[in-house]
Every structure is written in structure tokens, then in C-alpha cells.
Amino acid sequence: MALLGHHGGTMENKKIINHYLSYLSNYKGSIALLLFLSLASAGTAIPIPAIYAHLVDKVIPNKDIETLFVMAGLLLALLALNAIISYVLTLVGSLVRKKFRSQMRSISYSKLQRLPYEQLSHFVSGDLVSRLTRDLDSLGVLLPKGIAEFIKNILIIIGIVSIMLHMSWKLTLISGIMIPLFFLFFLCMMKTLEERAKKNHETKGKLQASLQEKIEGNRDIQLTNSYEHQHQSATKIIQESESVLTHLNFHEAKMGLVFSLFPILGSGLLWGLGGYWSITNVLTLGEVIAFSYAFNYLFDPISSVFSTISEVPIELTALQRIFELFPENQQTKILPNGNKEAFIRGKIDFKKVSFGYENSPLLLQNLNFSIKPGTVTCIVGENGIGKSTLFSLLLYLYQVNQGQILIDGHPVQSYSEATLRKNISLVPQQAFLFQGSIKDNIIMGRKVSEQDFNNACELSGVFNLVKKFDKGVESLVTEKGNNLSGGEKQKIAIARALVENPSVLLLDEPTNNLDEAIKASIQQSLLLAKAGKTIILITHDLSFIEGITEIYEIKDKKIIKKEHQHA
Ligand SMILES: Nc1ncnc2c1ncn2[C@@H]1O[C@H](COP(=O)(O)OP(=O)(O)O)[C@@H](O)[C@H]1O
Ligand SMILES: [Mg+2]
Incomplete structure (x- = not known):
């Protein structure tokens, strides 16, 4: 994704992603299970608007009580099944992500231990701790956890949009007219998001490094009565980190606002035009209701897809900071060619x-x-x-x-x-x-x-x-x-x-x-x-x-x- 490119650009991100994927090979089974659950979840969600349309247009006007009960039962079963599957999907996703993260942390620590002393001394210990704790916490948003949710949402979006197109392609196009605009806007905002996320990770690392150093050296602070001086320097870093976070949050809130504008504009167009077409008999009332339901139903998956995408640069930033310690293919053995086992006499x-x-x-x-x-x-x-x-x-x-x-x-x-x-x-x-x-x-x-x-x-x-x-x-x-x-x-x-x-x-x-x-x-x-x-x-x-x-x-x-x- 070009939009994620920073100073190294896409190449660097590609390398990071490949390096990351190499750690996921043990999780193929879990990812497959998650994908299966995501299919099941999408499969139970997509037919629902069609059932609404059928109930309003055919079953209720025809006073067909038998079919009504069957359809209501089906609706109930689908909704319940969807709720259960979604729950299992979230639960399994979180568990898999947790397991993956703890394994990544353990691998990272073990690699860090073996880093040649010369390289290790380039880093401040507090910053290293921050990389292994905070940065590593952001891992696994998309893979292994989020991918299933992501695909489920894409499937739901495709399914529901198909149904909408089938009911009225005109209304679909009109109510969805701002989606491409919205997407463009989103892409522009991603660049800033990535920069701010990166800055946030860096200042958090700096903050931890500084506090750790001051706490370790506290005896000497007491002995030199330099509380004020150290407190001021700590406060400066605390405030800097807070202001960087505020900038990030402000930007995230701005993106959230854009999300919330989307259904508002869409609903206005939909009911205005849909209602008009229903009066002029272009569409049935059931179709307008189903359409409105479908349109509202789209909002969750769309916003979830966008929020997953917007997590990716944050995760990439974290990955960059972790893999900076041990780039792919880097020799992490102190004595890479050493294999001589011998009793040393001491000459x-x-x-x-x-x-x-x-x-x-x-x-x-x-x-x-x-x-x-x-x-x-x-x-x-x-x-x-x-x-x-x-x-x-x-x-x-x-x-x-x-x-x-x-x-x-x-x-x-x-x-x-x-x-x-x-x-x-x-x-x-x-x-x-x-x-x-x-x-x-x-x-x-x-x-x-x-x-x-x-x-x-x-x-x-x-x-x-x-x-x-x-x-x-x-x-x-x-x-x-x-x-x-x-x-x-x-x-x-x-x-x-x-x-x-x-x-x-x-x-x-x-x-x-x-x-x-x-x-x-x-x-x-x-x-x-x-x-x-x-x-x-x-x-x-x-x-x-x-x-x-x-x-x-x-x-x-x-x-x-x-x-x-x-x-
Ligand atoms: N990791 C390091 N990186 C850069 N310079 C270093 C490092 N360790 C020591 N030095 C510098 O190398 C010089 C020699 O250090 P050292 O061997 O510890 O001296 P000695 O043990 O003779 O007192 C010193 O000037 C020191 O500042
Ligand atoms: Mg010495």
C-alpha cells in the first residue's frame, strides 16, 4: 500500500510485511478456522434484508400466516446463529492474537538477547523495553486476528450491495455516491495518521527510557538535591508525549467524524428518493424498507473495514521498531562462524x-x-x-x-x-x-x-x-x-x-x-x-x-x- 510508505517507502514496508508473515506460518490452521467462521457469519447476515423485503411486500399483504411464521422463525434463527458465530469469531480471534503476541514477544526477547553487544549498545534500555511491551501490544490487528473479521465484512458489503443493486441499482448508486469521495478522503488522512502514529510510538519509547533512567538513578538525584531539575526534564517529556498522543487522537476523531457523516447523507438521499419512487410506484414499500435496513446494515462493516485499515499503519510502525532490532536475515549469533569445540589451554x-x-x-x-x-x-x-x-x-x-x-x-x-x-x-x-x-x-x-x-x-x-x-x-x-x-x-x-x-x-x-x-x-x-x-x-x-x-x-x-x- 503506497499510502503506508514513509521514508523507506513501499519497499521497506514490503520487507517488514514479509518478515512478519514468516512468523505466521504456525498460525495457518487458526487463520483457516477464523476464515471459516467469517464465511459462516457473512452467510447468516446477508439474506436478512431480502427476508424483510419478502415479508413486507408478499407475506404480510397476502395475509399468508403460515409463511409468516416460517419466515419469522428463519429470521430469528439466522439472527441468533449470526450472533453466536460472531461471538465465537471475536473470541477465537482474540485468543489467537494473544497467543501470537506472546509468542512474538518471547521470540523478540530471545533474539534481542543474542544481539551482538556492539549493536545492542546503540539502543537505550528503556526504549528497548518499550519496543518489547508497548510496540508489541499493537501487533496482530490484521493478521492473525483481524483478517477474518475483515474478510467477513468485505463479504457482507459485497453481499448486501448486490442485494441493493438487485432491488434498485439507481437507488444504490445514489445513496452510495459519496463512498468513492469518502474513500479518497480517507486515503489522504491515512498518511498523516501513519506519521502521527510513528511519532507516538517514538515519544512513548523516549518517555519510558527517560523515566526508567531517572528512577534507576534516583539515589543520585536525592544525593545531589536535583529533584527540580529532573522533575522539569521528566515533565517536559511527559508533556511532549501527551501532546503527540493528543494530535494522534484528534486525527483519529476527525476520521471518525467522516465515518459518521456517511450514513447521515446516505439516509437523507435514500428516504427522499426512495420515498418518492415508492409513491410513484417505481419501488415497493418493502423494497424501500429493506433497502434502508441494508444501507444501515452496511455501515458497521464499512466502518470496521476502514478502522482495520487505519490500524495497519500503527501496526506497521510498531513492526518497524521491533524489526529494527533484528532485521530479516540478520545474523543474530555473536559468533556466527564459531563451531570449534575444544578444551582451551590458554595460550x-x-x-x-x-x-x-x-x-x-x-x-x-x-x-x-x-x-x-x-x-x-x-x-x-x-x-x-x-x-x-x-x-x-x-x-x-x-x-x-x-x-x-x-x-x-x-x-x-x-x-x-x-x-x-x-x-x-x-x-x-x-x-x-x-x-x-x-x-x-x-x-x-x-x-x-x-x-x-x-x-x-x-x-x-x-x-x-x-x-x-x-x-x-x-x-x-x-x-x-x-x-x-x-x-x-x-x-x-x-x-x-x-x-x-x-x-x-x-x-x-x-x-x-x-x-x-x-x-x-x-x-x-x-x-x-x-x-x-x-x-x-x-x-x-x-x-x-x-x-x-x-x-x-x-x-x-x-x-x-x-x-x-x-x-
Ligand atoms: N562501548 C563504547 N563505545 C564507545 N567508546 C567506548 C566504549 N567503551 C569504552 N569506550 C571508550 O574507550 C576508551 C577506553 O575505554 P576502556 O577500555 O574502558 O578504558 P580502561 O579500561 O583502560 O579505563 C574510553 O575513552 C572510553 O570512553
Ligand atoms: Mg576499565
């Missing part, structure tokens, strides 16, 4: 590696260095020099611009994600803790033996830390681990990294901001854990770990080996 080689973030200058240039298995390597360097980035590259969260990273002699991207994540573990600067028990946060749903779990808790000092809780490792972590101190969170993060017994352990400033006692206890953990592992540690504190094999410093985009006394 790591950076060969002429260069990297810069998107739209930023080169951060690391021509890095060449090697790490032997079973050694402890420290990386030092100023803040913001690219130390954490080095880990991200090694974990394939970002891809190098040039050069290669080899693990046990094979390119990092040749390993399967499972192998890479199992064998190389990161303790990040700030681990994310989920709501759930401490144990859940350590195991993270992975298959882990009781012994490995206990081992990780012992080494990381988690067993020591949970002594103060009644429920031990089953104690609950609140949102983002707010009920735990920095050091406690760090120990849980270390246990999480150790629990699968990785051969390479990456630690990103694990003791930053921690006091001496916790530092000592984490140091102790690492000493115990390091046997047989390759450890790479980003730190400012070289006294932290014993037995350092090499120290590298990142400086001016390069990496250089530093002389030090081997322990």
Missing part, C-alpha cells in the same frame, strides 16, 4: 591487532603480544586507555578492525560461543546481579556440579560472606544487588566466573575501591584459584597478586612489556 596471541569504537578514533594500534598458558599477566595503564576494551576484544564482544586474536593458535571467532564462555571467564569491574538467590547469581542457570559450586564459593570467599545470612547461599539478592556491599558483590562475581572451572580468568580491576581486608581476602582467593589457570589481571596495584609472570602497559595505543622482578 593467547594478539597479532597486529588494531581497534577503535564506531565513530571514534583508533584506540589500540598494532598490538603484538603473547601470553603463555598457566601464567599470570598484569595489564596496567591510565584510565580510559583501553584496558577493559582489550578484554572485550578477547571475549569477542567487539571485533577487531585489523589483525587477529588467537586462542591456542585458533582465531577467537572460530570457537563456539559455548566453548569460549565456558573456558574464558571475566570478572567485570561491576558485575550485574539479578533478583534471586546468591546461588542463582553464581550458577546463572548453567549445568554445574555441586562440587564445582562449593569449590567456587570456597575460593571466592562467598561461603565466608554468607555466614551472616540465615539462609546462606540461598539468601536473596534484591534488584541489582543493592542489599550487598561492593566487596560482597565482587566475591559473588568471582564465584560466578570460577564456577565452570575456566582455564582463562580475566579480572578487570577486581579490588578497585575495596578496603585492605577485602583486598587481602580476594587476593587469597586468586592465589588458590590460579593453579593451572591463565590469569590476566587489569590492575593499578601490582602488589596485589603474587607470582606475576609478565606486566604489560598500554600507552599511546600501544602495548609494551614492562621490566619487573619476577616473583
